[in-house]
Amino acid sequence: MREFRYEKAIDPAGAVALLTGEPEGAYLGGGTNLVDLMRLGVATPDVLVDVRQLTSTEVEDLPDGGLRIGAAVPNADLAAEPRVRERYPLLAQALLAGASGQLRNRATTGGNLLQRTRCTYFTDTTMPCNKRDAGSGCGAVEGLHRNLAVLGATHEGPTSPHTCIATHPSDMVVALRALDASVRVLGADGERTVPIAELHRLPGDDPARDTTLAHGELITAIDVPALPWATRSRYRKVRDRASYAFALVSVAAALDLDGSTVRDVRIALGGVAHKPWRATVAEDALRGGPATEAAFAAAAEAELAAAAPLADNAFKVPMATNMITRTLVQLAEARA
Amino acid sequence: MDTQITLRVDGADRPLTVDTRTSLLDAMRERLGATSAKKGCDHGQCGACTVLLDGRRVNSCLVLAVTAEGQEVTTSDGLAADGPHRLHETFVDHDAYQCGYCTPGQITSAAGVLAEAAQGWPSAVTEDLVADRTDLTDAEIRERMSGNLCRCAAYANIVPAVAQVAVEQGVRA
Numbered sequence: 001m002r003e004f005r006y007e008k009a010i011d012p013a014g015a016v017a018l019l020t021g022e023p024e025g026a027y028l029g030g031g032t033n034l035v036d037l038m039r040l041g042v043a044t045p046d047v048l049v050d051v052r053q054l055t056s057t058e059v060e061d062l063p064d065g066g067l068r069i070g071a072a073v074p075n076a077d078l079a080a081e082p083r084v085r086e087r088y089p090l091l092a093q094a095l096l097a098g099a100s101g102q103l104r105n106r107a108t109t110g111g112n113l114l115q116r117t118r119c120t121y122f123t124d125t126t127m128p129c130n131k132r133d134a135g136s137g138c139g140a141v142e143g144l145h146r147n148l149a150v151l152g153a154t155h156e157g158p159t160s161p162h163t164c165i166a167t168h169p170s171d172m173v174v175a176l177r178a179l180d181a182s183v184r185v186l187g188a189d190g191e192r193t194v195p196i197a198e199l200h201r202l203p204g205d206d207p208a209r210d211t212t213l214a215h216g217e218l219i220t221a222i223d224v225p226a227l228p229w230a231t232r233s234r235y236r237k238v239r240d241r242a243s244y245a246f247a248l249v250s251v252a253a254a255l256d257l258d259g260s261t262v263r264d265v266r267i268a269l270g271g272v273a274h275k276p277w278r279a280t281v282a283e284d285a286l287r288g289g290p291a292t293e294a295a296f297a298a299a300a301e302a303e304l305a306a307a308a309p310l311a312d313n314a315f316k317v318p319m320a321t322n323m324i325t326r327t328l329v330q331l332a333e334a335r336a
Numbered sequence: 337m338d339t340q341i342t343l344r345v346d347g348a349d350r351p352l353t354v355d356t357r358t359s360l361l362d363a364m365r366e367r368l369g370a371t372s373a374k375k376g377c378d379h380g381q382c383g384a385c386t387v388l389l390d391g392r393r394v395n396s397c398l399v400l401a402v403t404a405e406g407q408e409v410t411t412s413d414g415l416a417a418d419g420p421h422r423l424h425e426t427f428v429d430h431d432a433y434q435c436g437y438c439t440p441g442q443i444t445s446a447a448g449v450l451a452e453a454a455q456g457w458p459s460a461v462t463e464d465l466v467a468d469r470t471d472l473t474d475a476e477i478r479e480r481m482s483g484n485l486c487r488c489a490a491y492a493n494i495v496p497a498v499a500q501v502a503v504e505q506g507v508r509a
Contacts, residue, residue, distance in 0.1 A: 005337055006356040027402070035359070035398045048356075062347025076392075078369050080457040085465045096460040101448065103380060105392045106399070235372065243482035244477060262345045 002044040012186050012220055015049050020216035022047040026220060029111030030101050033141045037116065041125045044133055051079065052108060059083065059217030063336070072108030072220045075172065076101070078109055081184055086231070090252045093235035094175035100244045109284035112172050117210040117274050119148055119166040130207040138163035141310065145246060150309040150316045151273040152160070152202040164207030165310070166273055168200060169246045174270035175235055177239045177278050178252040181224045186215050187217040187334065196222075200275030210274075229256035229264065236327050237270070238319060243291065247271035249316055251323045255291070255331040261288045262295075267303075269320055279303045282324060291332045293325060298326035341405045345370050346414030354401050361385045361410065363401035372411035372440045376485070383484030385413050386441040386448070393448025395483075412440035415447060422501045423447060433499035434488030440482050446498045449480045453507040471509050472502040 009015035012335035019025050025047030028034060037043035056070025059081050067083060078084055079095035099107065107115075116131055121127045121139040137159045145165055152167040181196045197268070199211055213219075233254035239245040249268035256263040265286050267279035281301035289295050302320040307317045342351045343363060350368050361378075364370040364387075373396050376384035380395040387396045388410040396409075415421040423443050426432070433439045453470040461479045464469070470476070477498050478491070486494065502508035 003337055004356055006339060008402070015363075028400070031403070032380060032395075032398050032399060035400060039378065040358075048400075049392045050404065076452070076457070080455065082466070085458065092458065092465055093460070096458060096462075100380075100383065101452070102383060102386055102393050102395045102483045103398075103478055104447065105448070106389075106394045118435050243479050 001041070002046060004045055005047045005048060007049045009049060009051075010100040012051070012054050012218055015051050016186055016188055016218050019047070019049045019218075023215065025049060025293045029072070029114075031105040032099070032107045032255055032277065033111070033115040034268060039122070040123055042120070042123055044109045051218060055110065055218070058100055060158035062223060062226070063230070065324060067224045068107050069213050069222045069224065071108060071221055073109045074105055075099070075107045075109065075112055076104035079104065088175070088179060088227070088230050088233065090230065090235045090254060091172070091175040091214060092173040092230050094250075094252060097235060097247075097250070106191040109172070109222055112156035112170050112302050113219060113222070114211065115170060117166045117168045117200070120144060122166060126259075128158070131166060131203075134208045135161040137161070138165065141166055144312075145310050146312040147246065147271070148310075148313055149208070149270075149273045149279055150229035150307045150313055150320075153274060153308065154203045154205070155308070155310070156206065162203070164209065164274065166203070166207070166274060167246075168210070168273070168275050170276070171235065171247065171250060171270060172194075174250055174276045175252040175270045176222065178233075178266040179224050179230065179269035184185050184201055184221040184223065185213065185217045186220050187214060190331060193223075195236060196276075197278065211292060227254065228268075230254045230266075232331055233266075234327055234331055236323055238323060249320045249323055251327045253322070253324070253327045253331060255328055256289045257291055257332065260291050262289055266326060267328075269324075272307075272320055277326065279281055281306075291328075293329050296327045296328040297321065339402055341402055342410060343368070343401065344407065345409045346411055354466060356400065356402050356403045359397050359401040359409070360401045360404045361396040364396065364409070365434070368449070370413070372413035373444075374437055374440060376438065376441075381485075382441075383445055383462060384393070384438045384441040385432070386443055386445045386484065388448060391451060393445050412443040413444065421447070422504060423497070424502045426497040427494070430493045430497040430500070431490075432493040433486070433490050438484060438486045440493055442481070442486065445481060445494060447486045448500060449477070449498065450505055450507060451499070452480070453502065454505065470507055472499065472507050474499065
């Protein structure tokens, strides 16, 4: 592990000032991803600015009925928060589906958002990886990619500097994407709000970058807007074992019915792309239409029409289609 | 880069100088002679290093020692400060280990599970998310303990060992 200086600031602005002046530094939250990546030699910061106790650990009510989640709220506490369990079941379920009890106790909300988009080649410094070592190529595209992206990936072959098929492993962020959350960010020039849709990025021609944040910007809170019909929502995750594994495919969905018609719907997918994937094609196809299994399946198939799977992850396409369909059927039945 | 810190491990303040790269696990094991927590994977995947940090279970391999200053670290040894914890006794009664390497992590993790259940925390297998009471069924124990691996596969005996204490503490029907 590279040597680093450990710094604490007295407030968030102080932390931003500290890190802005340290181009190779990093913020330390719970450390559950960063410390591991440092030990593996994948992350090599020369300064750590500890922000775990700097931002809020509170969940506050917003005037519109939504919630403001302090960036330092541990994942476990957020999952247990009664207002989250009551208003946004899909978010509580997503949090509980992630990692282990030990990791959820330590990991923060802001840190969960900023865990690295990754794959096993990213964490293996002996392998080529455009995300870890820009321009080195991609070992996964012709190697082990069973659990990697089928939507929005760049695959131009193993030697291209653009190829990246890594997935964002967070469960929480899939639910936040379905809920249209926004992220409050403090930078050297002040505060700004980033819609969660714009926080994470697809690999495009720069797979090294996971997010749109600039160096030194600090997430201070996450706002979840009110969505009264999210009381009927669900997060489903399919994985290789029953617990403590990343998603093969996950679905966060909420359904609002007017009789047997879909008044509104939210669908986001995990495990399929470089960022949480909002299924807007499926949502648009469903809004105003019948809440039937056939309509759900047709919408899911329309969403997955853009999928470009590789040899060993093609199973994710029917899996995602089936999971969207099944989750919406369950929500429709729960509504009746 | 060396830094002076004081760790509070199992009730005792322990001043020491550590390189900032040192994990809480290595500081305890290599510097303080506190070898209750074990090093398995060193990546947060096996749970052998689980300790209670201010009462919450965490993987001590992923906690940098410098960040643990001022916090109360409790290992499985520390749970026995006033004689065996009930979990120690039920693990013996139920033969809930074979080689024993993962056991201190299983014990501290189970202590964390019991505390979380007492606070009404749900899990991924909890049917009623808004229930204010937790019933630590076998399925709940398996899910909540999934961050602790046992390569001897003593799981079949770990579950009843935890379940017995859960009954005694009123978090299992």
